[in-house]
Amino acid sequence: MERTSAIAIASLAIFIAASIQPGSALKCYECNSHNDSRCAQEVPPATLEKDCSTHQNEAKKYVLCRKIVQTIEYEVNGLIPDTRVIRSCGWDDTTHKNACYQRSGFGGRQEVCACTTDLCNSSPALFLSSTTILATLALTLKSLL
Template sequence: MLYVRYFCGLLVVAVLCVQNGGAIRCYECNSVLEPNCIGNQENPLTENLKKECPEKKGDKPYTLCRKIRQFIDFEVNGLKPDTRTIRTCGYEDSQYANRCYQRSGFGGRQEVCACQTDDCNASSLIMSSATLTVGLLLLLKYCSA
């Protein structure tokens, strides 16, 4: 009887660990065209923005989702100051996977967050990271006291 429980436990773990071999699913939108892409209280993300990513772009497989926030700080090349959010599938699996980074140039800047699970580009990874960091610091403070 013990072996049956052991076998059932292993079977459950194996089923939970097996991932779908298909492409990742991400939110795909641009707030200039679809205000709900912003994903805030006034413009919440909607289910119709979720898309299955194609298997590949050229020879590169899609492996992650991205959320890009672009800020145009002052008028440049006829573009008025603006903020936009772009959510998309991604294929570059560099040192920035599951992290955020910032880029800036003349007149603007952008924050790019990349993540590797279905629909993960729904929220800000920075907020999640900040919440996790604060939680860990509080835990360390109270555990060491």
Template sequence: MKLEYLICLCIFGVVMVARPGAAILCYECNSKNDSRCADEELPDTLLKNCSHHVKGSQYILCRKIVQTIDFTVNENPPDSRTIRSCGSNNSSYSESCYSRGGFGGRQEVCSCMTDKCNHASQLFMGYILFLAPVGLIFTHLLQSVH
């Protein structure tokens, strides 16, 4: 019986973390224009309520992109920048990271769906909130089998 309560609690937690249509707060900046964007600690002045964008209801996640240009390309010198923003693409990469590379550069893109989650140290907090209860359920199920 306790297992059913635990499962219900986990489902409720996931629904609350990934609540579609709710306003989300994300850091928005580009280190090319504002060097603070690449810092570990970000000021709240860089926060934006994503619902304030045009078509704000489409913005359901936060994104952090780290772009690196390794050598001079088209007369642009090697460079690295961090871009943080609200995001509207709820693709298969939501709540995850992926890397892309090409001639002369690469980027790592991470997305998450909780307030302020595109902050450097908090990017994977959504995973922890989801995986901890799931781990408890599997532990309980394994103990029940034995």
């Protein structure tokens, strides 16, 4: 029983250490698949990484990464049907942080996901909250005990 407690404490310490972000600037992928097809890859290449602190906007602090998937379903306003992936640093710190939402209209739709860790705008599977990760860890530890 003592060894199991030590494993639980060590696992929790590792989780906490991994969750703490140092004071460094946020890094996100920045690209548009309309201009660079590599942006549509599940994990874009390192050459598309951007330090968000390089954005020069004094009024807004860039605190999140964003991934937008835009789909134009039929020709409208001279735009042919198409799907684009747009990744960027973002400053909108609303209720959609670490979440996704969808919008539609005018012949198209878009899914917007925002997250707050380095390069998290790569794959949709990475949009996990720390609560989800902690709950998974707790259930794993409980099964070991």
